[in-house]
Every structure is written in structure tokens, then in C-alpha cells.
Amino acid sequence: MINASSKDKGTFEKLIELNDELENYFNNTIIPQLFVDADMILRKFTPAAMKHFKLSSDDVGRHIDEVSNNIRFPTIIENITEVIESGRDLEKEIQTTDKVWYQMNILPYIIRKENRTNGVIITFIDINDRIQILKGYERLNRDYENIIHSISHDIKGPLSNIEGLIRILKSTPESEEDNRRIIDMLSDSVGNLRRTVEDLADINHDTDFAKESERVNFENVIEDAKLALRDKIAESNAKIRAQIGESEICFPRKNIRSIIYNLLSNAIKYRKPGREPVVTISTEKSGEHIMLRMSDNGLGIAEDKQDYIFDRNTRLLTHVEGTGVGLFIVKGMVEATGGRIEVKSKEGEGTTFTLYFK
Structure with missing residues (x-):
């Protein structure tokens, strides 16, 4: 009985020791x-x-x-x-x-x-930091993808202008003054193309997973877009009206320029035959957001197709030149900073895009 008692006592002491170790672990683990x-x-x-x-x-x-x-x-x-x-x-x-x-x-x-x-x-x-880093890499990958798509869109306008002006130069100008004017326009187009390429290629500073925002003037960006689309505007006799209630936005310059360029290009591209395009661009403060609205009097979008226009490679009209990624890019850039984009359209009457920027 003494041995059994000693054995039980030893087992009890081991249990106490094990419990103390467990308590010690629970009390000290971080x-x-x-x-x-x-x-x-x-x-x-x-x-x-x-x-x-x-x-x-x-x-x-x-x-x-x-x-x-x-x-x-x-x-x-x-x-x-x-x-x-x-x-x-x-x-x-x-x-x-x-x-x-x-x-x-x-x-x-x-x-x-x-x-x-x-x-x-x-x-x-x-693992919050790790998840945020992974999300950062995902955003960075989307940025690279947007850059690639944006290059194909945003340099087409300046290139088209340059090609058109070169064709004019190859013909016989009516006067030396016309010659100088064409050269000045060509110089402006080259400068615009250079700025576009530099902005689109400037992605080396995005390693902190945040786009570099700056104060951007809407009127300046609209004028840049009009310059890039000069030939299409002249060819279609489009009227571009600006009603700027909020003059500035804090946003990556290359992105807001790409957004306005894509929307304006689409408004002209999808014009209704026999009707001169009229495009109205307005900005205003809307609660905590800055609102950009672009309305046109073009072909419009069927109601059952409006849910798909922001999908990648969606082309509703195959007879119109395009790749189907413009609105996909626009939506991605707006939503990347917490904003949103809405569309209202009626076939034969026109389309209005409303963008809300945080």
C-alpha cells in the first residue's frame, strides 16, 4: 500500500507539473x-x-x-x-x-x-499585413494590365494626328503660313504623344501599391483629350461642351486622362449616322465625391446590353473600330480608388456615363 500510495503521489505530482507547464504556456504565449x-x-x-x-x-x-x-x-x-x-x-x-x-x-x-x-x-x-501585401501585388498586376491596354488606346489619337498632318505636308501647301501652322500642329501632336508614353510607362514608383495622385485640372485634361482626338472631332464635326463646376481632382494624371480620352473617343465613335455628335462633359461636387458626367447624343445602348459593356473585350457593334477594352479600363481605374461608374442609355438617343471619384 505504501508503494501504491507513493506511485499515486508521483502521478499526481506529474499532473500538477504538467498543468503548471500548460498554465505557464498559456500565460506567456503571444x-x-x-x-x-x-x-x-x-x-x-x-x-x-x-x-x-x-x-x-x-x-x-x-x-x-x-x-x-x-x-x-x-x-x-x-x-x-x-x-x-x-x-x-x-x-x-x-x-x-x-x-x-x-x-x-x-x-x-x-x-x-x-x-x-x-x-x-x-x-x-x-496575417493582415501579408494579405494586404498580396492584395497590393494583385492591384499592381492590374495596373500593369491597364497600362498595356491604355497604351494601345491612348497613343492611337496622337499617332493618327501625326499621320494626318504628314499626309498634308506631303501635299503642296497653299502658303508658307499654312506650312508653318501644320508644323506647329505636328509639334503639338508629337509633344502630346511623348507625354502620353512617359505617363503610361511611369510605373516604377508603384512599389508601395499606391498610385501617385496629384491635383489635376479637368479643363486641361479635356483639352489634352480633344487634341489627341483632333482628327476624329474634325471628321465628325463633333461639338464638345464643357461645364466645369469642380475644376480639380486629386487623382493619378495618367489615369484621369485615359478615362476622359476613352469616354470621349467612344462618344464620337458611336455617333448616330446623319446626326452631328454633341458631347457634354460636366463636373461637380456630389457629397463626398467628385462627379464627372459625360453625355452624348449617339447610338445609345440597348437596355439588355448595358450590364456587359464594362466586361473585357465586349464589342456591341462589330462595324465600329475597337478592341472592347476601353470601358473595362475605365471601370478598373475608377474602382481601384474606391469610386464607381454608372451608365444610363436609350437606343437612338444617346448615353450618359456618370463617374464618382472619392
Whole structure:
């Protein structure tokens, strides 16, 4: 009996020692962890979990459903049940309602002798920085894609102007004054093309995953777009009207120029035969947004087609020159900074695009 008593005493002391070690681990780990038993009762949590999820000692012994609002993860009970029933680990990336990303690991707490799961240990690892970096790379990839598409769009106008002016120069000018005027126009087109290429190629400073915004004057950008589209405007006899209520916007210059160029180019391109294009560009303050609206009197868009016009490579009219990526680019650039774009159109009457910039 003495030996049995000594053996029991030794086992008891080992259990106390093991419990002390477990307590020491829970008290010193910097990782938020919860221990929930098979009855969904919160039995223990680390100080880091107390801090992250605003738990208190009063929460020990409560059903996990009663404290799940603190943890701010709605499916945690379902996930705990899944692990207890399957006996397998569960790992997933979650975002709590306060917009913080965690890697959540739910491990079954198994009683080996009885071969049953008696609860789970839940670990939360803050991966918010990693998720933001990954999102940054995704945005950067989209930027590169937009740059490639924008190059194909934005340099067509200046190139078309240069080609047209060169054709005129090859013919016999009526006077020296006409010759000088054409050369000046050619110089302006070359300068505009150079600025466009420089802006589109300037992506080396985007490594912080943020576009470089600056104060941009709407009237200046509209004039740049009109210069780039000079030939198309002259050919169609288009009237471009500007009603500028809000003169400036803080936005990447190359992006706002690409947006206005694409919308204006489309307004002229999709004009109604036999009707001179009239395009009205207006800006104003709208609550917390700066609103840019561009309206035309062109062909318009069928109601059942309006949901698809922002999809990549969508071309509603095959007889009109284009690649179908212009509006896709515009939407991407607006939404990348938290804005939105809306369209209203009626066939045969025209289309209005309204853009809201944060």
C-alpha cells in the first residue's frame, strides 16, 4: 500500500507539473488561443486572446456562442463542430468584422486513452499585413494590365494626328503660313504623344501599391483629350461642351486622362449616322465625391446590353473600330480608388456615363 500510495503521489505530482507547464504556456504565449471543450464551453484562453477579443475572466465557463460576438467570426461554432466530429485539423483565412485578417487553426484536443475528441484549441495568427501585401501585388498586376491596354488606346489619337498632318505636308501647301501652322500642329501632336508614353510607362514608383495622385485640372485634361482626338472631332464635326463646376481632382494624371480620352473617343465613335455628335462633359461636387458626367447624343445602348459593356473585350457593334477594352479600363481605374461608374442609355438617343471619384 505504501508503494501504491507513493506511485499515486508521483502521478499526481506529474499532473500538477504538467498543468503548471500548460498554465505557464498559456500565460506567456503571444498568440491568441482559445480552449473550447466538447460541450462548446470556453475553458481557457491566452492573455493575447483576452486583449484581441476583449475577453475577461468572467467569460471562462460560458458557452462559446455567448462570446462569439467578441471574436467577431460568425461561423466559428460550425467550424468547431466540424473539427470535433471529424477529429481533423481545420485551417482557414478569415476576416473578422473589424476587417482584420487572421489565419485560424482549429486543432482537436484528443484524449488518447479514450480515442475521443474532448474539445478544440483555436489559434489565431494575424496575417493582415501579408494579405494586404498580396492584395497590393494583385492591384499592381492590374495596373500593369491597364497600362498595356491604355497604351494601345491612348497613343492611337496622337499617332493618327501625326499621320494626318504628314499626309498634308506631303501635299503642296497653299502658303508658307499654312506650312508653318501644320508644323506647329505636328509639334503639338508629337509633344502630346511623348507625354502620353512617359505617363503610361511611369510605373516604377508603384512599389508601395499606391498610385501617385496629384491635383489635376479637368479643363486641361479635356483639352489634352480633344487634341489627341483632333482628327476624329474634325471628321465628325463633333461639338464638345464643357461645364466645369469642380475644376480639380486629386487623382493619378495618367489615369484621369485615359478615362476622359476613352469616354470621349467612344462618344464620337458611336455617333448616330446623319446626326452631328454633341458631347457634354460636366463636373461637380456630389457629397463626398467628385462627379464627372459625360453625355452624348449617339447610338445609345440597348437596355439588355448595358450590364456587359464594362466586361473585357465586349464589342456591341462589330462595324465600329475597337478592341472592347476601353470601358473595362475605365471601370478598373475608377474602382481601384474606391469610386464607381454608372451608365444610363436609350437606343437612338444617346448615353450618359456618370463617374464618382472619392
